[in-house]
Amino acid sequence: MSKPKLYGISGSRAHRSLWAIEEVGIEYDQVPVDFKAGSKAPEYLAINPNGRVPALVDGDITIFESMAINLYLAKTYGGNLYPQNAKDEALTWQWTVWGISEIEPLQMQSLVQKLFVAEDKRNDKLIASAEKQLARPLQVLDDALSNREWLVGAQFSIADLNLSGVMLLLKMIKFDYANYSNVQRWADACYARPSLARAQARD
Ligand SMILES: N[C@@H](CCC(=O)N[C@@H](CS)C(=O)NCC(=O)O)C(=O)O
Secondary structure, eight states: OOOOEEESOSSSTHHHHHHHHHHHTOOOEEEOOOSSHHHHSHHHHTTOTTOOSOEEEETTEEEESHHHHHHHHHHHHOGGGSOSSHHHHHHHHHHHHHIIIIIHHHHHHHHIIIIISOGGGOOHHHHHHHHHHTHHHHHHHHHHTTTOSSSSTTSOOHHHHHHHHHTHHHHHTTOOOTTOHHHHHHHHHHHTOHHHHHHHTOO
16 A cells, blocks of 8 residues: 655644654655645645645545544554543543634634734734633643643643644744643643654655
8 A cells, every 4th residue: 555645834734744643653755735826736625625734645545634634643553642442532532622622713813913914014902812812721731731741641642742733833923831831841741752853844
């Protein structure tokens, strides 16, 4: 069977799935589709009709959504990276869905203003409001990590990779975790994985 193909550039949300595929350590081909013209080309739309990256093709399965790709990669190839019982699996889904629903929309509001809007046009009220609203989920996460090293089980797992992978965008905008020391400690440990450096060194 041919190697899995991961579509997307590392300077996009594809970095989350590049990290996962590097972490599971399988051979794969990266197709560095960008998120502008590349992701709108007919041959890519046939893979992901949303016109967004990442996407994964592995044998007869084609998947879009970074978190779904990561859960599939971990479950199929990741051994203990994927939880080994139903309770830990449910908690893994919980933190994965939570990251995408509770953190992602707010962090995007801030990131878009800070990185893509000219300084004189920046909506500082929107940034302040988004970052204020982030206090609630970040406090939840900080409390959850107060007596444990990793989110689920006793070792780094796909739950940690998925959530900290989503939160890499907060790192990009140098979000201040001063009030969330457990989050800071956990995020630093996740970001020290050599697999992340390998993913970030990709196109
Ligand atoms: N929820 C999706 C989001 C993917 C996404 O929005 N990717 C951006 C790049 S960071 C994209 O391809 N944008 C192109 C567009 O929206 O046209 C995921 O996590 O995979």
